Amino acid sequence: DGGITQSPKYLFRKEGQNVTLSCEQNLNHDAMYWYRQDPGQGLRLIYYSQIVNDFQKGDIAEGYSVSREKKESFPLTVTSAQKNPTAFYLCASSIYTGTGYSPLHFGNGTRLTVT
Amino acid sequence: GQQLNQSPQSMFIQEGEDVSMNCTSSSIFNTWLWYKQDPGEGPVLLIALYKAGELTSNGRLTAQFGITRKDSFLNISASIPSDVGIYFCAGNSGGSNYKLTFGKGTLLTVNP
Numbered sequence: 001d002g003g004i005t006q007s008p009k010y011l012f013r014k015e016g017q018n019v020t021l022s023c024e025q026n027l028n029h030d031a032m033y034w035y036r037q038d039p040g041q042g043l044r045l046i047y048y049s050q051i052v053n054d055f056q057k058g059d060i061a062e063g064y065s066v067s068r069e070k071k072e073s074f075p076l077t078v079t080s081a082q083k084n085p086t087a088f089y090l091c092a093s094s095i096y097t098g099t100g101y102s103p104l105h106f107g108n109g110t111r112l113t114v115t
Numbered sequence: 116g117q118q119l120n121q122s123p124q125s126m127f128i129q130e131g132e133d134v135s136m137n138c139t140s141s142s143i144f145n146t147w148l149w150y151k152q153d154p155g156e157g158p159v160l161l162i163a164l165y166k167a168g169e170l171t172s173n174g175r176l177t178a179q180f181g182i183t184r185k186d187s188f189l190n191i192s193a194s195i196p197s198d199v200g201i202y203f204c205a206g207n208s209g210g211s212n213y214k215l216t217f218g219k220g221t222l223l224t225v226n227p
Contacts, residue, residue, distance in 0.1 A: 043205075
């Protein structure tokens with residue numbers, strides 16, 4: 001089955017530690033995205049990448065970093081500089097159709113808890 | 116930045132009732148999307164709208180792209196318990212990238 005795999009489902013870290021969230025897709029999608037979701041809030045864009053070795057900051061990039069070394073992989077690192085890292089993190093992907101991008105397809109998320 | 120106002124924030128209905136929720140934007144969008152999210156899962160696309168005035172159905176769901184391009188609504192007819200979840204609207208204003216702006220969601224509870 002094609003899809004987006006986010007791992008792990010639950011992640012616990014101590015304050016001050018960096019942590020990397022994995023996102024892999026086998027949909028051959030061109031663009032990949034990271035969103036953060038907090039209770040009662042919409043999804044806020046952290047970073048996105050439209051091609052390999054290139055990525056752009058979203059609306060809340062501070063304290064996060066990403067890489068896009070392979071088309072199918074877009075890991076997100078939550079650094080110790082992120083002031084409030086506890087959240088539900090969603091990875092998504094989209095394919096370029098020639099005239100635009102398809103609607104986002106989401107993974108099932110990673111819930112990060114930092115204490 | 117762009118903002119989407121989604122209402123209502125939550126709804127409690129009886130099984131069999133119809134549901135309506137909407138989103139309004141401070142700016143024009145070229146695409147409106149509606150997603151549903153089950154607890155602990157990622158959002159799943161329900162309906163995509165690409166043209167002002169477009170009315171699209173997906174089973175018991177119907178969504179419309181407002182003619183001003185600043186609003187959209189989603190209707191669910193004859194609700195069932197599995198309709199429970201959070202419904203999000205999202206809009207894209209076009210351009211070379213594809214960045215969605217999301218509403219804050221409508222939490223739907225269906226009492227059997």
